[in-house]
Structures are given as C-alpha cells and as structure tokens.
Amino acid sequence: MRVERRSLEERVRLIVERLLEWYRDEPWWRREKAEPLRVMLSILLSNRSNRRVVRRVVAELLERYPRLEDMLGDPDGVRKALQPLGLAALRARAVLGLARLLAETGGVESFLGLPAEEARRRLLTIPGVGEKTADVLLMALWDADVFPVDTHIARIASRLGLVEPGARPEQVRRLLEPLIPRGLRARAHLAMIQLGREVCRPRRPRCSECPLRGLCSFPRGTEAG
DNA sequence: ATCCCGACTG
DNA sequence: CAGTCTGGAT
Numbered sequence: 001m002r003v004e005r006r007s008l009e010e011r012v013r014l015i016v017e018r019l020l021e022w023y024r025d026e027p028w029w030r031r032e033k034a035e036p037l038r039v040m041l042s043i044l045l046s047n048r049s050n051r052r053v054v055r056r057v058v059a060e061l062l063e064r065y066p067r068l069e070d071m072l073g074d075p076d077g078v079r080k081a082l083q084p085l086g087l088a089a090l091r092a093r094a095v096l097g098l099a100r101l102l103a104e105t106g107g108v109e110s111f112l113g114l115p116a117e118e119a120r121r122r123l124l125t126i127p128g129v130g131e132k133t134a135d136v137l138l139m140a141l142w143d144a145d146v147f148p149v150d151t152h153i154a155r156i157a158s159r160l161g162l163v164e165p166g167a168r169p170e171q172v173r174r175l176l177e178p179l180i181p182r183g184l185r186a187r188a189h190l191a192m193i194q195l196g197r198e199v200c201r202p203r204r205p206r207c208s209e210c211p212l213r214g215l216c217s218f219p220r221g222t223e224a225g
Numbered sequence: 226a227t228c229c230c231g232a233c234t235g
Numbered sequence: 236c237a238g239t240c241t242g243g244a245t
Contacts (some may be wrong), residue, residue, distance in 0.1 A: 028234085046241055048240050048241085049231085050232055052232085057239090084231065089229080128242085146232080150242080151241070197241090202238085203238075
C-alpha cells in the first residue's frame with residue numbers, strides 16, 4: 001500500500017513537471033490583478049460557458065457598472081446583459097450576490113483584505129458559487145495554494161489512470177491536491193485546463209501531440225488529422 | 226439524476 | 236445537427 005502511494009506520488013510529480021514545461025504562460029489573472037472585479041466576474045461566469053462570450057459580457061458589465069454595487073439597483077439590466085451567456089437568471093443571481101457581498105463588506109478592497117478562510121466562507125453564500133468556483137477565486141486573488149478540479153481535469157486524471165473512470169471532481173481534488181508540490185498548484189491547474197481544451201479533449205483527443213505521451217496509457221485517440 | 230440555456234465548433 | 240463550454244442546486 002505504501003509502495004502504491006509512493007508510485008502515485010512519483011507519477012503526479014512527473015506529470016506536473018512535463019505539464020509545466022509544456023505550459024509556460026503566467027496565470028492570466030496576474031495581468032488583470034489591477035482589476036479584481038474583472039477577475040471575479042470572469043471566474044464567476046466561466047462555468048459551462050464560452051470564454052469569448054464571457055470576456056465580452058464581463059467587459060459590458062464593467063462598463064455599465066464600474067462599481068458592482070451599482071448593479072443592485074438594476075437587476076433587470078444585469079440579467080439582460082447576461083443573456084448571451086445563457087442561464088441568465090441563475091447567473092444574474094450569482095453576479096448580484098457578489099455585488100451584494102462586496103457592498104456589505106465595504107467595497108472590493110475591503111473584501112480582498114479579508115483572510116482567505118473568511119473570504120471563502122462568504123463567497124460560498126453566493127447562490128451559484130460552489131466549492132470549485134470559490135477555490136478558483138481564492139487561487140487567483142488570495143494566492144491560495146489550492147488545486148481546483150473541473151470537468152477537464154477530472155477527465156484527464158481519469159485517462160491518466162490516476163483515478164478510476166467516472167471519478168467525481170471533488171474526489172479527484174482530494175487525491176491530487178496534496179500530491180502537487182506547493183507553489184505549483186495554480187499553474188498546474190491552468191496547464192491541465194489548457195491541455196483539456198486543446199489536446200486531451202473530451203472527444204478525439206490529440207494523443208500524438210500530448211506532452212504527457214509515455215506517462216499515459218489512454219488508448220491513442222483516432223486523431224482525424 | 227436532472228435541469229439550468231445561449232453561443233460556438235466541427 | 237450534436238456536442239461542448241474551468242458547475243451548482245434541487
């Protein structure tokens with residue numbers, strides 16, 4: 001049992017090493033850290049939605065409501081602005097929940113000044129914000145050393161054989177988070193997301209272009225091209 | 226397990 | 236046209 005655990009740990013270490021060689025970008029939120037509201041909204045709305053549409057909608061929201069508190073008087077306008085994303089009613093609840101939270105806390109800067117634990121607790125009170133989204137927010141704005149697992153990462157972990165097929169994201173996170181070296185978790189998260197989008201796609205994975213070739217026994221996908 | 230729901234890709 | 240998009244709540 002001890003041997004198995006050590007080998008798993010070693011595999012994860014190698015995988016992360018390869019991933020970080022392959023993905024050298026700095027976290028996108030570092031460039032936008034001067035605009036925490038943009039970061040928050042982007043993360044809040046990123047679930048199950050197209051990135052370009054998210055960028056567009058977030059830009060529009062910020063232009064119309066430079067201070068999120070201004071949204072509170074215009075819930076209808078907020079919902080309308082969110083229409084292109086789909087799930088507009090749900091997302092409006094989340095965005096307005098964030099606006100309310102910031103207002104209650106005395107503005108963004110005060111909120112960002114909260115200890116991560118407290119911020120997390122409050123973020124989870126926002127309807128539509130669960131553990132995963134809360135962790136991504138903490139990772140981006142509090143430099144929390146966490147490893148949020150989404151559908152991409154769960155799929156990759158399963159294909160790598162790190163977890164059993166069909167494992168839930170939360171299970172995958174509990175297993176992998178402690179195995180990823182401290183300080184590398186945010187970048188490992190981003191690298192795996194990127195890998196999931198471009199290479200280890202849900203369908204027709206591009207195994208021949210994968211930086212994890214040799215560390216993975218997933219059946220070589222029938223790459224159409 | 227199922228629903229939420231629009232844009233975008235092949 | 237079907238599948239997918241950094242899930243969450245019921």
